[in-house]
Amino acid sequence: MEIELSTRSRQILEAIVEDYIATAEPVGSSAVARRHAMTLSSATVRNVMANLEELGLLTSPHTSAGRIPTEKAYRIYVDSLVALRRVSRIEKRQIISHCRQAGIGLSGILKETSRTLSQLSNYMGIVIAPSFNADVFRHIEFIRISQRKILAILVSSKGALQNRLIDTEDDYNSEDLVRMGNYLNDKMQGLTITQVRELILREMTSEKGQYDQLLSRALKISEQAVRVEGDEIFVEGQARILDQPEFSDAGRMKEIYQAFEQKGLLVQLLSRCMNADGVQIYIGAETSLSQSAGISLITSRFVTSSNTVGMLGVIGPTRMGYSSVIPIVDYTARMVSKLLSEV
Amino acid sequence: MEIELSTRSRQILEAIVEDYIATAEPVGSSAVARRHAMTLSSATVRNVMANLEELGLLTSPHTSAGRIPTEKAYRIYVDSLVALRRVSRIEKRQIISHCRQAGIGLSGILKETSRTLSQLSNYMGIVIAPSFNADVFRHIEFIRISQRKILAILVSSKGALQNRLIDTEDDYNSEDLVRMGNYLNDKMQGLTITQVRELILREMTSEKGQYDQLLSRALKISEQAVRVEGDEIFVEGQARILDQPEFSDAGRMKEIYQAFEQKGLLVQLLSRCMNADGVQIYIGAETSLSQSAGISLITSRFVTSSNTVGMLGVIGPTRMGYSSVIPIVDYTARMVSKLLSEV
């Protein structure tokens, strides 16, 4: 898989990729030669380019146009060629202030973050909230709302809440509910929500769970309370996709928007990279979003005090300003992590 | 404002509007004559069309193209010409089954509803959840989460919840919290959330509110608990806009998507029509979405058992299939109302 390239080839490849990112137009040999401090003639560059084309790093849309980098080329560019820009002081300030102004509430912060990402990158910003499921259980509480309605509130050690209105068959008085709550709180201490869910299911089928009246009821209700909830996802700046000249045609656009509409797809995509640290980059087909759309994704995960993780990142065209977006994503992830672990 | 039209003019206008809705292309006099059971020649139709153009109901994109209806024409068409289709049995079944399958949870039902609207209409479906603010207060409860964190839970008479984590300056024990809760529950019975909010603010500045320690604290905390929350909104089928030929060009599309991105705008738009009963239709500029975009909106409100109202509807091009979408919106609103009042 590794491709050996001479220093010169690499320099030329880099020049082509960057030129193409800047202009969105096929770049010709003379343009590269000019850009390349005049030390080479266009003819020489042409030879090198022919070479690169053979290696599958460049294509030409037609005979007498310049060359366009392939996804393979972007991969190499991103892995070893790109010179990352520093995050400017202005950008830093913007990231931080946006984080703060969002005020309380995880949702608020994350929504604001996705907007910031979109604004700074000029592409689409995306944030997936830390999954509640991985959080550590702290507290469950039942409140009687009416005859057959109970409100269950689940609090994670991080302070995240999940509440659910539960319809019951029997009527419970507050005393019952408190007892149930105490019992569960005792039992579930220190487990993650996912583990709690498993434990409840196990207990329900166990002997004790079947015959102990109170326990059996408590389990039944709490089972409903801890049911999985869809991950929260924030997408901002969808319209910016339309700024990209390569998406100006309607067919392509439609493909992309349809892909985005199934947020499930995005979640799946981002969850894949939850486990790795640092910035991760998916180029074109690697995103497994709509095949031919030329979409790339730059993400990083962020962590909270309780070690739950969420993902944030930027989606843009394959022809994306990697050199500036990568640092932005990186920095934002760090800032959000910091902010969330202060809480 | 009322425009007098002869029966024939009206018939011809109707024919033009419907033809244009079907084809998205300027419709010429001969096409109308043909469609019109041959009882008139194209020349006559031309005379009438010239007349309609003078009245501002038609425009021609250029000299030798057919005519296109103006927004004014759509208005007349919708108000008095359109023959509403019945909702077919298949559509009814789909609406109902979608409602049911969504399972519990207001959010789930509404999300599913917006999807159904989009699918049946082939345009964009939109639903705004009943505003909590108009609900009647039923119950407030404070739960101590940690030293300086209190969870406030607000329940409306409809069963809707709003909870909020509140940071406090002092440490409260559970007893304090129960007393505070009881006090407030007593006092606020029967008011709407909005009224509760007002009452709290009034009390805070009142003499008693300033000097009674417990009361003052209770007010401070509950003030945070009842703060306004953004209305929930569900939009589905954004990509379908791209099916419309009139939006195939990138500039226009971008305008539209940018408009949609500020969901606040949509909320504002839809809230305007919360007070009127039945289906309401906004054509083109009447939507006060992006000026020139040629967007129309068909909405109806739905009600719940406790008389809170939400809005649902369809957004599509001005050139929309009114005759089928209007009944769909109407029927869906009724069904959702029915479903929600059963709960």
Added chain:
DNA sequence: AATAGCACTCGTCACTGGTGAGTGCTAACA
């Protein structure tokens, strides 16, 4: 190995004339 020169390819652009849909006007008709 690098370069200069040159023939060649092919997309883009501006211009062309032909075609046809649709119009407005006028005169004839019921």
Added chain:
DNA sequence: TGTTAGCACTCACCAGTGACGAGTGCTATT
């Protein structure tokens, strides 16, 4: 007086044309 037939006119659309130029691959030269 309302309706219609006829006709000249307009104008978008299309296909064809040729000039242009950017870019290429090849070859001979340094």
